[in-house]
Amino acid sequence: MMARSEEKILILDGLVSGYGKMEILHGVSLTVRKGEIVGLIGPNGAGKSTVLKAAAGLLKVTSGKVIFLNEEVTHTAPYQRVEKGMAFNPQGRVIFPDMTVQEHLDMGAWTIKDRKEKEKAVAQVYQLFPWLMERKRRKAAQMSGGEQQMLSLARAMMIQPKLLLLDEPSLGLSPKWVKTVFEKIVEIKNSGLPCLIVEQKAAMVLGYSDYAYVLEMGRNKFEGKGQDLLQNPDVRRLYLGG
Numbered sequence: 477m478m479a480r481s482e483e484k485i486l487i488l489d490g491l492v493s494g495y496g497k498m499e500i501l502h503g504v505s506l507t508v509r510k511g512e513i514v515g516l517i518g519p520n521g522a523g524k525s526t527v528l529k530a531a532a533g534l535l536k537v538t539s540g541k542v543i544f545l546n547e548e549v550t551h552t553a554p555y556q557r558v559e560k561g562m563a564f565n566p567q568g569r570v571i572f573p574d575m576t577v578q579e580h581l582d583m584g585a586w587t588i589k590d591r592k593e594k595e596k597a598v599a600q601v602y603q604l605f606p607w608l609m610e611r612k613r614r615k616a617a618q619m620s621g622g623e624q625q626m627l628s629l630a631r632a633m634m635i636q637p638k639l640l641l642l643d644e645p646s647l648g649l650s651p652k653w654v655k656t657v658f659e660k661i662v663e664i665k666n667s668g669l670p671c672l673i674v675e676q677k678a679a680m681v682l683g684y685s686d687y688a689y690v691l692e693m694g695r696n697k698f699e700g701k702g703q704d705l706l707q708n709p710d711v712r713r714l715y716l717g718g
Contacts, residue, residue: 480512480686480687481509481510482509483509484507484508484510484543484546485508485510485544485545485639485670486506486507486508486542486543486544486562486639486670486672487506487507487543487544488504488507488527488530488531488540488541488542489542489543490503490504490540490541491503491504491505491527491530491539491540491541491542492537492539492540493526493530493536493540494526494535495526499538499694500526500694501526501527501694502694503539503540503695503696504523504527504540504691504695504696505540505696506527506672506696506699508639508670508671508672509687510668510670511665511668511670512665512670512671512685512686512687513661513662513686513687513702514671514673514685514689515675515682515684515685515687515688515702516528516672516673516688516689516691517675517676517681517688517689517690517691517715518691518715519692520676521693522691522693522694523693524691525567525643525644525674526694527691528564528641528672528674530542531562531564531641532554532562532641533552533553533556534554534564537550537551544557544560544561544562544639545560545561545638547560558587558635560638561635561636561638561639562638562641563632563635563637563639563640563641564632564641564643565628565629565632565640565641565642565645566643567643567644567674568644570628571616571624571628571631572616573616573617574615574617575615575616576613576616577608577611577612577614577627577630578613580627580630580631581598581631581634583631584631584632584633584634585597585634586635587635588634588635588636597636598634600633601630601633601634604660604663604664604667605629605660607626608626608627608630620653621648621649621650621653622649622650622653622657625649625653625657626656626657629642629645629657629661629664633664637669638669639669639670639671639672640664640669640671640672641671641672642661642672642673642674644676645657645658645661645675646675646677646680647676654677654680658680658684661684662684673685678715679716681702682702682703682705682706682716683702684702685702687699687700687701687702688700688701688702688705690705690715698711
């Protein structure tokens with residue numbers, strides 16, 4: 477792998493956050509740089525999804541900083557981060573059964589005021605997900621779990637983001653769809669859009685990640701190139717089942 481880019485898209489510096497009075501993150505730090513997939517793994521309860529929610533502004537940060545595109549956004553509202561180009565694709569495919577593919581994309585484009593810009597964004601998303609074009613009038617309820625995950629990804633892409641946060645993109649999918657989703661994520665990354673991915677399928681996400689972090693009990697445990705962590709005996713023993 478080439479050296480990591482000098483251009484830092486997202487910096488989480490010493491994040492302390494959680495739910496109400498329950499502190500989950502105790503000073504987590506990570507960096508996502510231009511043109512890379514960054515994986516975030518760890519056991520259940522390590523705080524992986526909490527990191528994404530804190531980065532996206534969905535949880536209060538009590539200490540530490542969130543820096544996005546060289547601007548501190550620690551205490552800005554979630555919609556302001558979206559307008560700046562941070563797209564968060566939550567766990568569990570949050571789609572609306574009675575809405576069509578096209579309606580989902582239209583909803584995803586709420587940040588785009590100019591009609592021509594919106595048409596351009598729709599065209600780009602259909603180019604990235606060509607089979608969605610054939611299903612644009614189909615309701616989400618008529619789609620498989622894998623198709624719904626692709627739709628959820630496509631909707632996130634509608635804001636023409638500068639960073640994609642993905643929480644468990646493989647959750648509940650068949651092995652075939654898991655592979656398809658990750659291949660699409662690589663394609664997205666190759667188009668220039670960096671991705672931060674939380675995943676339970678640790679070995680798989682490390683295999684696709686340019687760089688990765690391992691969390692344990694709300695703290696940084698390991699970090700390094702994805703392939704290096706995949707071969708690290710401690711990581712293998714503790715998190716990859718040997």
